[in-house]
Amino acid sequence: MRPRTVLPAALAAALLALTGCGSNGSSDAAGDEGAVSPSTASSPAQPPAGSDGSGTGANGAKVPSALNFTATTVDGKPFDAKTLAGKPTVLWFWAPWCPKCKAQAAETANVAATYQGKANVVGVAGLDKNTAMKDFVADTGTGSFPHLSDENGEVWKRFKVTEQSRYVILDKNGTTVYEGVLPSGKGLADKVAGLTG
Template structure:
């Protein structure tokens, strides 16, 4: 209950004080367990994505709604490296990252996943951002309540969390204008 009282204040303070700045951090596989909440969707046992597919790691056991209003199940991302791009529609640094993030998504289609996680605003603004930035080639969650942001302990916009094919966090940080994103993804798909 205490988290519910503190988190809205933290998100509001973050929105007012941070405009996409922060330090990058490479996280070891032991750190990944700290960054995700394996019981957030109710089970700590490994879930199965389906017959013949990869087991769903704890990091990818969440659901949401896309900015277009469609249901989204992150378990569909299992088995491939995944880039989670946390952005806000009013953020100039996020806007600067959009072109490179869309290029990485297009260049790695079928080899890696890219998922935008929009927050800190209303869905209409998020949908407009996707349209204006040309990032329609990959899905974007409308995370108005900040549930996915909380799950990954993201406290600032313009942040990438990169997971390997096993769902372990291998990178977390800011990549100005998306610089270095392609190389990080290539290191996981190559």
């Protein structure tokens, strides 16, 4: 067997082993678990080799390394994260079969609608096939904001996410200010309000 073909399966198995989705563990009990203070916050991995290095997003804002990546949406459209530069961004990491993710959907969609134009909300789907991801978006009514199909876990790895139903919140400069679980999305609106006010 070639290691290259085993990597996606191994990543999925590792993520599943670490996940708390569907368990009654106490890891979701604290709404601020995983909070990162601004003084200790750090950006994710450096931009991939071969990036165009333009340095500015669609709105003219400087593109931080955290947002220097491309992906494909669950609808098959190209997505360039540079377009998110200059505004706070919520990355919601979810899996189609996860009940905790489904419970977060309504609040996440509400935050996306409330802060449209002031903050970005992007779903990052993984741990399943694109067909299941599309069904999740339709079933949860979260189609008003983009969802990335991250079947190979590239965006998950970039942000060091090891379990679904997780939020990574970046400030307008691309610095991670929060990373953790928010049961049913509770507290997400307050966190975004603090970055847009």
